[in-house]
Amino acid sequence: MTDPPLRRLTLPASLESLQAFLDFAHAGAEAAGLTAEDRDRLDLVLEELLVNIARYAYHPGTGDVEMAYMVEPAGKLRLEISDKGSIFNPLEKEGPDLSSTLEDRAIGGLGIFLVRELVDSLTYRRENDRNLVSFRFPSTEPPPG
Amino acid sequence: MTIEPIQLDKAVLLKVTGRMDAESAPDFEQACERWITQGVHNLIADLSGLQYVSSMGLRSFLSVAQRLKAQSGSLVLCGLQGLPRQVFEMTKLIGLFPVYQSSDEAIGKL
Numbered sequence: 083m084t085d086p087p088l089r090r091l092t093l094p095a096s097l098e099s100l101q102a103f104l105d106f107a108h109a110g111a112e113a114a115g116l117t118a119e120d121r122d123r124l125d126l127v128l129e130e131l132l133v134n135i136a137r138y139a140y141h142p143g144t145g146d147v148e149m150a151y152m153v154e155p156a157g158k159l160r161l162e163i164s165d166k167g168s169i170f171n172p173l174e175k176e177g178p179d180l181s182s183t184l185e186d187r188a189i190g191g192l193g194i195f196l197v198r199e200l201v202d203s204l205t206y207r208r209e210n211d212r213n214l215v216s217f218r219f220p221s222t223e224p225p226p227g
Numbered sequence: 228m229t230i231e232p233i234q235l236d237k238a239v240l241l242k243v244t245g246r247m248d249a250e251s252a253p254d255f256e257q258a259c260e261r262w263i264t265q266g267v268h269n270l271i272a273d274l275s276g277l278q279y280v281s282s283m284g285l286r287s288f289l290s291v292a293q294r295l296k297a298q299s300g301s302l303v304l305c306g307l308q309g310l311p312r313q314v315f316e317m318t319k320l321i322g323l324f325p326v327y328q329s330s331d332e333a334i335g336k337l
Contacts, residue, residue, distance in 0.1 A: 097249060097250060100248075100249065100250075119309070119310065122278065122279050122309075122310050123310060125279065126279070126281050126310070126314070129248055129249060129281045130281060130282055133249045133281075133283070178318070180318060180319040181319070183323070184289075184292055184293060184296055184323040184324075185293065185296060187289060187293075187320075187323060189286050189289055189290055190282075190286065192282040192285050192286075192318050193281070193282035193283075195317075195318065196281075196282060196314065196317065196318070199317055
């Protein structure tokens, strides 16, 4: 048995690339047989990660981001997003305080929290000066809420 | 994303349709800001046609609500469903806004 093929797309790390990455991932979502609802959830996960990279990874310079996915036999997607920007480990980021009142509620920090809630097997490694974030989607846990 | 405003007696109802993502979220915030600058203190966002919201959209809702609260007003949400509802629930933002099933119910509570 050979491994399922790995598809890759590399584009500049900018908001303008977001839609092309989503379209690219939709081909994988279709191949994996994801529901329309799961596809929207996948868009959310990818938007959060990619916007973060577009904003912070190369600031104030520019660089590329690569997305790779593989359709696993069980109808899941294995995805990896990598960049050569500054070190950022989403697993180490402190979670937002979800208990504060409207006045005190911090405006940021929700994106990475949502990613962690919606995916499985989220891992981070720094390799050859690259940030590599990989995960499996959809999560086997029923979506919270 | 489209935003359709309807002026009511005591509030402005904004019907938000489509996808509120990193690109479109600032449009929602700016639309709200325009009403606030005109002296409107109560906004109702009808989200029954909202299909998608990311953290950038959540930021916009939060920032508008905080601004209105400081003026003794509020941002009321109605029609939350699907992924947007799930996202508001996961982040526990849902408890920070007055939330109603429908725009009729939200208008009735003004």
